[in-house]
Amino acid sequence: MYDKKLAREDKHNDSYLLTEGLIDGKVVATHKVMPTRRPSKLILWADNENMDLEANGSDLVTVVAAVADDKGNIKRLNNYHIKFDIEGNGELVADNATFTNPRQVQWGTAPVLVRANTNAGEIKIKASVVFEGIHTPLSAELIIKTIDSKHRIIADKNELSLLLEGNKMINKSISEGKSNCEEEIKKLQQELSRLRLKEVEKQQSDFE
Structure with a gap:
């Protein structure tokens, strides 16, 4: 008060x-x-403990999105869902099938894993709220710079590119498979409801 x-x-x-x-x-x-006042924006930071991200195709960093007010105070109690997008020399280790992108905020924050590819440069991560409205918090962007790998990369870069594309295709197949399963479950539930209705009708008929 x-x-x-x-x-x-x-x-x-x-x-x-x-x-x-x-x-x-x-x-x-x-x-x-x-x-914390009314949530007005998202803020992003890399939880890297001041360690450089190496462009070796496997180095990972956790990027954290938080819902905040105008002064940057984190709004701990909210139920937003955050969607992550990425550009540049890296990829998200997250997708809809594993409920990691979009990701629901927990205690004010939503983390996501980012993996560097084999080309040193910049990775741009964008975070935005899924369900937009009048007072939707503004989106945020973060740029992470990657450095050349400290060790010689033995694998062929073309093979690495094919592997990354293969991983994307697998994740897409998993997501599509999940959608198909959900559709089948929905059909089974409808059929079960129909059979239950027929059983009730039969019982009513026998009663009469």
């Missing part, structure tokens, strides 16, 4: 929690937390 009172008085900056760490009565550390 105190926070609402300050908000109505347009004193948002006066609402916060401040923690102080003391040693011998002196403040040696502080941590300030502000309440």
Whole structure:
């Protein structure tokens, strides 16, 4: 209620929690937390612990998308779904079949794995909200630079390209197979409902 009172008085900056760490009565550390306001944008960062991403065809990095307000405070409680798109010298290790792209936000964030290919350069990742509306948070973009592999790549680059294309085709087949299975399940459920209805009709007829 105190926070609402300050908000109505347009004193948002006066609402916060401040923690102080003391040693011998002196403040040696502080941590300030502000309440999150209306979600207005997505923010992206690479959880790479300051390690460079190598263009060796197998190096991975986790990219995290978060829902935030105008000041960058993460909105922990929300039910958005985030869709990831990628351009450049890398690929997403995620797809619809494994429920990893789009991905539902959990405790304010949604992670995705990005794999570098064998060409050093830039990877552009874009995150956007799936279901858009009037107050949909703005999308975000992140550029990751990859460096040349520190070790000589033994595999033929053409073979690696074919392998990556093969992986994409497999993921597509899995996704299509899942759709076909869902369609078959739907048909079976409809047939089961029809049989149950006939059984009820028969019971009613016998009763009469």
